[in-house]
Amino acid sequence: MDLDIATIEHFTRRAIDAAWIVVPSIILALIYYFIGMYIIRFLVKTVNNIFTKYEIEVSLAIFLSSFIRVILYVVLILAVASTLGFPITSFIAILGAAGLAVGLALQGSLSNFAGGVLILIFKPFKVGHTIEAQGTLGSVERIDILYTTVRNFDNRVVIIPNGGLANSSIINLSMKPTRRVELSLGVAYGTDLKKTREIILDVLKKDERVLEDPAPVVYFTNFGDSSLDLSVRCWANAADLWPVYWDNMEAIKEAFEANDIEVPFPQRDVNHYFPEGKPELTLSPEKNSN
Incomplete structure (x- = not known):
C-alpha cells in the first residue's frame, strides 16, 4: 500500500512539474494564435484596400490576397508549434526542398504566372x-x-x-484615343499636283470623322515607275480608323474621276532591236475554205 501511495505521489509530482512547463507554453501559444489571427486579418484588409485604391485587376487581387493569407497562416502555425516545443527545423527543410522541386517542375508556369502578375499590375x-x-x-x-x-x-x-x-x-493600338490614317495614292505623270491636293483635302474636309487638329496633309513622296506617288495623312478617333480609310479611298477615287484626274496603271515601252535590219512583213493570202 505504501508503494502504491509513493508511486502515486511520484507521478503526481511529475504531472505537476510537467504542468508548470506545458501550461505556460499552451497559454503563450494561445496568445500567439489570437494575436497572429488579428494581425493576419489586419494585414489582409490593408492589402485589399491597397489593391482597391490602385485599381488592381480583380482576379489578381483575389489571388494575391489568398496567397498572402496562406503564407501568413503557415508562419503563424510554425510560430505556435515552435512555442509548444515541436521541432520545426526539419519541417522547414522538407518544405523548402519540396518548394524547390515544385519550382523546377513548374518553371514555365511560374514564368507565365510572373508575367501575368506584371501585366495585371502595370496594365500595358x-x-x-x-x-x-x-x-x-x-x-x-x-x-x-x-x-x-x-x-x-x-x-x-x-x-x-x-x-x-x-x-x-x-x-x-487602343491606348491613345486618336490614330493617324495614312492613304497612299498615285496619279499620272503630267497631273497638276496643286489641283490634286485641293481635291483630296476637300474630300477629307467633308468627312466629319476626320479631325481638324492635326489638320490633314497631302505630300508628294516619290517619282514612281508609272505614277506620281502621294501620301495622304489625317487623324481620326481610334474607333473610326478603318471606316475613315475605306470611305475616303472610295470618295477620292470618285472625285478623281469627276475631275478627269487619271489614276495610272503600270506601263512598259518595249523597243525591238534588229541588228541585221528590220525584216519585211509578208502576208499570206487567206484561203477560202469553201
Whole structure:
C-alpha cells in the first residue's frame, strides 16, 4: 500500500512539474494564435484596400490576397508549434526542398504566372484593347494569371502565354484615343499636283470623322515607275480608323474621276532591236475554205 501511495505521489509530482512547463507554453501559444489571427486579418484588409485604391485587376487581387493569407497562416502555425516545443527545423527543410522541386517542375508556369502578375499590375493593355504581339494582331478578350486570350480579326482565338508576352514588345493600338490614317495614292505623270491636293483635302474636309487638329496633309513622296506617288495623312478617333480609310479611298477615287484626274496603271515601252535590219512583213493570202 505504501508503494502504491509513493508511486502515486511520484507521478503526481511529475504531472505537476510537467504542468508548470506545458501550461505556460499552451497559454503563450494561445496568445500567439489570437494575436497572429488579428494581425493576419489586419494585414489582409490593408492589402485589399491597397489593391482597391490602385485599381488592381480583380482576379489578381483575389489571388494575391489568398496567397498572402496562406503564407501568413503557415508562419503563424510554425510560430505556435515552435512555442509548444515541436521541432520545426526539419519541417522547414522538407518544405523548402519540396518548394524547390515544385519550382523546377513548374518553371514555365511560374514564368507565365510572373508575367501575368506584371501585366495585371502595370496594365500595358486591357480587355478590349487591340494589340500586336508575339506575331498576333487582334482584340484582347481575357487576361488570366497564366495566359492572355486574343481574338484575331478573322475570328480566330489565340492563347498567348504571359511569360513571353511580358518579355516582348507589345504594340497597343487602343491606348491613345486618336490614330493617324495614312492613304497612299498615285496619279499620272503630267497631273497638276496643286489641283490634286485641293481635291483630296476637300474630300477629307467633308468627312466629319476626320479631325481638324492635326489638320490633314497631302505630300508628294516619290517619282514612281508609272505614277506620281502621294501620301495622304489625317487623324481620326481610334474607333473610326478603318471606316475613315475605306470611305475616303472610295470618295477620292470618285472625285478623281469627276475631275478627269487619271489614276495610272503600270506601263512598259518595249523597243525591238534588229541588228541585221528590220525584216519585211509578208502576208499570206487567206484561203477560202469553201
